[in-house]
Amino acid sequence: MQETTRRPGMLTGSGYRASLRDGRRVVLHGRRIDDLEGERAFSRAIDWIARGYDRHHDARPGATNPLMEGPRTVERLHEQAALLRTVDPLTAITYQSMMTLHSVAPEVGRTHPDRAARITAYRDAALRDDVRITFCITDAKGDRVRRPGDQGDPDAYLRVVDRRSDGIVVRGAKLHITGGPLCHDLLVMPTKQMKQGEEDYAVACAVPIASEGVSVIASSYAPAAEDDRHFPYSRVLNMPDAMVVFDDVLVPWDRVFIDGQVEHSATFAHALGLWERLSGTNAMAWQADVLVGLAQLIAEANGLDRVPHVRLKISEMIIHATLVRAGLEAAIARAQSTPDGYLYPDDLRTNAAKFYGATHHEVLVRHLHDIAGGAVVTAPTLADLDDPEVGPWVRKYLATSAADGEHRLRLFHAIRDVTADAFGGWNAVTHVQSGGGLLAQQLVVRKHYDLDAAKALALGVAGMGEGHVRG
Numbered sequence: 001m002q003e004t005t006r007r008p009g010m011l012t013g014s015g016y017r018a019s020l021r022d023g024r025r026v027v028l029h030g031r032r033i034d035d036l037e038g039e040r041a042f043s044r045a046i047d048w049i050a051r052g053y054d055r056h057h058d059a060r061p062g063a064t065n066p067l068m069e070g071p072r073t074v075e076r077l078h079e080q081a082a083l084l085r086t087v088d089p090l091t092a093i094t095y096q097s098m099m100t101l102h103s104v105a106p107e108v109g110r111t112h113p114d115r116a117a118r119i120t121a122y123r124d125a126a127l128r129d130d131v132r133i134t135f136c137i138t139d140a141k142g143d144r145v146r147r148p149g150d151q152g153d154p155d156a157y158l159r160v161v162d163r164r165s166d167g168i169v170v171r172g173a174k175l176h177i178t179g180g181p182l183c184h185d186l187l188v189m190p191t192k193q194m195k196q197g198e199e200d201y202a203v204a205c206a207v208p209i210a211s212e213g214v215s216v217i218a219s220s221y222a223p224a225a226e227d228d229r230h231f232p233y234s235r236v237l238n239m240p241d242a243m244v245v246f247d248d249v250l251v252p253w254d255r256v257f258i259d260g261q262v263e264h265s266a267t268f269a270h271a272l273g274l275w276e277r278l279s280g281t282n283a284m285a286w287q288a289d290v291l292v293g294l295a296q297l298i299a300e301a302n303g304l305d306r307v308p309h310v311r312l313k314i315s316e317m318i319i320h321a322t323l324v325r326a327g328l329e330a331a332i333a334r335a336q337s338t339p340d341g342y343l344y345p346d347d348l349r350t351n352a353a354k355f356y357g358a359t360h361h362e363v364l365v366r367h368l369h370d371i372a373g374g375a376v377v378t379a380p381t382l383a384d385l386d387d388p389e390v391g392p393w394v395r396k397y398l399a400t401s402a403a404d405g406e407h408r409l410r411l412f413h414a415i416r417d418v419t420a421d422a423f424g425g426w427n428a429v430t431h432v433q434s435g436g437g438l439l440a441q442q443l444v445v446r447k448h449y450d451l452d453a454a455k456a457l458a459l460g461v462a463g464m465g466e467g468h469v470r471g
Helices: 013-019 040-056 074-084 089-109 113-129 267-301 308-333 347-372 382-386 391-398 405-419 422-433 437-448 451-461
Strands: 025-028 133-136 159-164 167-175 185-188 203-208 214-219 241-252 256-259
Touching (some): 013 040, 074 267, 089 185, 167 203, 267 437, 382 391
16 A cells, blocks of 8 residues: 655645545446546546635644534534535535534543543544545445344444454445545444444444555546536536445554444434534525526526416425525524534434425426426537537527527536436435435434424313413
């Protein structure tokens, strides 16, 4: 493994690029990728991350990225949420990971102060060294109705296979790892609550991406075409995903946060789920506004912006966008505090907003496609505009009295890119699955909603209690 010297302190974009040359094992489409920057599927994502490093860089000794510091006021949490909308997904995931570490340290420390000290030490080092972290939570799982220890293959869930004087050895795989090829550390945690007898599966740790035995099998929705102008969003803003395989990977003890403590096996997942759902709601609020804007623009370009059913559809989209953002704002305004004084968003409102946004996203997309028309998927490409023979025809026949042909063509491609092509499909699935799937949000909402108070009100209305206030 090639070693890269790292100095503590904030990285620049060029420093981040250099840090990727550490001998990590990355495979894409069956090919080993040694030059990550030279790979088309990764290069734009690397540029995006590097721009963020340069944007937030502070050369003063001891400076750290303010986004990664645990919030202690509602105002600061609100500022961070706004900032998250402007950063790349890997940086956003690093934020979620760091906030998870802030949240779990006090809980783990109640019974295992030594483990909490490791969590805090790693968190502080990650902040100081300005690393990018992606979390590894979802296991391969094998037969879903069986417990981890009952699988035909015991490696279906990541587990500890050896404990040595210098650390633990883990084996297994984690799926859906956004930014996996481009991070520095992998924050590994159990995917569910483990029981007695499943101690080997109750493991949480931080693994350097270039560790011996780690393999990253990557995928990407980045456009593969040489001329990718008709992918106006995903050509510039894309991030690879991965399956990460841990083939007997040694993790030093100072990076092991739980090892066999089944009572804390779900602590990390619960904390991470909350922060991931907040980020997901944040993204959905922004995206809803984008879809509203595209719907209004294409309605105007098609000459349909005054048609009653079109106006009603856009109004419904506006209501959705407003409610998702209201849920986000309420989750932040009702933030609660850890014993250490760090804030975390309100569980009930975060999960309710995430569930609502995810389950209604398809309605926004359906309305947008209905307003825009079939040209979303059948329109010529932008390259056709360059052809001296067919270019004038494209401009002529796509023009309306309200918009020229090129303007309308670009809107069609923007809508296709964000809703009906590789990124659009990835986005639709991610809305549903991020943060543990819709059932996870339903369970948390039911746990935190005051059902007894609602029952008392209902009894009062039925004349069987005092919950109903009569005039």
